Amino acid sequence: MSIAFAAVLLLVPAMIFAGGGADDTGASATGMKADYTGNPYTEGKDLSGKKVTIFGALVDEDAARFAKAVEPFEKATGIDIVYEGSGDFETLITIRAEGGSPPDIAAFPQPGLAADLVAGGYIQDMNKWLGMDFLKKQYNDAWLDLASIGGIQAGVWYRASVKSLVWYNKPTFEQKGYKIPQTWDELLKLSDRMVADGFIPWTIGIESSGATGWVATDWLEDIMLRIHPPEVYDRWVAGELKFNSPEFRKALDYLKQIWFNDKYVLGGREGIVLTPFGDAATPITLNPPAALMHRQASFITAFMPQKGAEVGSTVGFFYLPPINAKLGKPVLGAGDIFSAMQDRPEVRAAMRFFASGISTKGWVEQGGFLSPHKDTSFEWYPTDTERGIAKILQNATTFRFDGSDLMPGAVGAGTFWSEITAYVNDEGANLDQLLNNIDKSWP
Template sequence: MRRGMLSIVLGLALAATACGGSGGAQQGGALQGQRITVAAVWTGAEQDNFKKVLQAFEEKTGAKAEFLATGDNVSTFIGTKIQGGQAPDVVMVPQVGVLQQFARNGWLVPLSADVAKEVDANYAKVWKDLGTVDGKFYGLYFKVANKSTIWYNTQAFQNAGVQPPKTWDEFVKVSQQLADAGTAPMSIGAADGWVLTDWFENVYLSQAGPQKYDQLAKHEIKWTDPSVTKALQTLAELWSKPNFMPGGPQTALQVEFPDSVSQVFSDEPKAAMVYEGDFVAGNIATTGKKVGQDANFFPFPAAPGGSQAPLVSAGDAAVVLKAGKNQQAAQEFVKFLATPDAAKVWATAGGFLSPNKKLDASAYPDDVTRQIAKQLIDAGDAVRFDMSDQAPAAFGGTKGAGEWKILQDFLGNLSDVQGAVQTTAQRLEQEATKAYGS
């Protein structure tokens, strides 16, 4: 669920030292001695690996790049920095809604034509569209997630004599076979409402298609639309199956996301599968199990009536602040991020996916990550960003409220499936109307 102008004399030196197509100037070039500050939410290993990207930029350009941790509330942090005259130059924004907020607050400058050129050459169009607000290109997506992966315990599958499913019907059949073999098919960390929104988004994107997904994300169609009730019906039929999750839905509502992964990959697993994004691999590692050996994944299958498997994503976009002290060097940094060279640095370190289609898959550290990355790239413009991250926080991102709470109540009250579907759709529409102001 989870971011005065210093003149830079470029002149002929920039023309002589710029790296066409590779982002930024050569080491010791036009940015020698310049400084930028880059703010992001990342901590721990993510922060360490991003600092390796900053170091690569420094080595390439001669500039200095300092990391600034924002904490979880990126919007408040950056607003305070701008008011205090200490704005960073670049911010890695973790949500589309926050990017749009920054742009409409007048906090951002559009990305340069050079950055746009790199993106046009290296990215599917959807990523540029996601970074565009009111016709202006502000955000470069650098690190993203594939949120259409279902992870499974390989030993549990072997014990039940089942194979990873490729279709929804196979998924339901495999789930029943696992239950019959004495293992609950699915662990769901429903105490975290964002897990349930991710389930909904995958089913909805598959069934309704990208165009309707975009319309619902903007509340251009109502949450009582038949496409919404169809997706809720599909989830209700799956989630209400006997023995589908350990202890049933009421128990699942007490399980947080990290624990849902542990339930599948502990020494005495309570379930065989867990749905969530590629970041599940990091949680698996904490259990002592090995991805690719004890654990593997299969793509979220196309839901009933869906024409293709969904690809829901999330990610962090680099933006340049108007109040930053070094916009030109900041633009060069974002241009660097748009190149496969920058993506390779973090991809090699692990825990990273890039939307850059020019990045050689061999940069990823293992076959499983390469498969997940390929799934993301192959989806092309059919990729859609996490819907709840696009919504106003009151609806799509607040614990105990809005969509999170309504879907938790939905999961906990499936004794009357039809009644639950209709009531949930109506509640979603009521809360969306309040949050979107429409």
């Protein structure tokens, strides 16, 4: 595999990152024949020597791990995957598409970016290429629904993350006999018991420089999914349901139950605004812990002092429990969708590979990766923590993307952050004005 980083305009030779096709024995690492026809991707065709270009937002270590993951495909087919990553992907992909030089495959970090290109006719329909029978074997309905954009299956999902998680200090839970809450009411009762036992239940931090407030929006999105059907969430994300609505105000009421109770939160409400999000998990890892629970996405382990398997001995996690049992177990998260922009046999072969769990095995085994594929083996995950999160992902009855990521930037990365930060800072004062400010910013 070749990797190019747009920031420095450097094309790195394939041999540095991958095997570059068959090995010296004339057989691939997956046991396929050297004629490159006995694989499940090329439909019996010899496509060796062909090239597939992929452009995405994966850079640095992520790009190197992706290179490892595509090695089996390159060795089985003789097709060279040439990957280019850029921090300016979101801007450049539109420029390239409209300029007539799109990549073969675009790796979108979220589906909202793909929608405009679907509308422009730049994206191929995976239903026509792979068929829904195959796609339903690979993904649950929630993922297929998310890939249904503009009347087509706009791509195949490759990577996922889970946000609906609560991390906790495992030794204290074991010593005090605390049980994992199965409902929101049980979560509040557990918090009350912790206070009675002399502990601070929660550590929360939303400071993130120019992005301050995104932690609060994540909480609210999780709550919206737990008190309303997914269709209501979708209307809200699309701007059809206003922020200054009974539905969203109800979510704020649930948020206040934890955030505005100074007995519950380390540093109180003021501490929430002042604490950097990356530091907020540390209190649950201390001995003795300064707080016992922290709601954050699966990536937060990278900010903890413990690493690898050591995390699992100090910190556990549980699914943020439901509020309305009739809504099942919704999961808030994110993911990368790979969309084909060119139609050639080698591109079709690559997309069939990326729709299969085996395409993620090389990255899953390295850690820090969740696969949305149904045929991904839990045994590939290197730690119990990652394995457990993967099971939450697979068992989700509803999966929805981070709503702020799908909203127009002026809202999702602007007023939603700033006005909710003001809401927390001012303890809910001027709520009508704050919510109206968000609604007015919608383009």
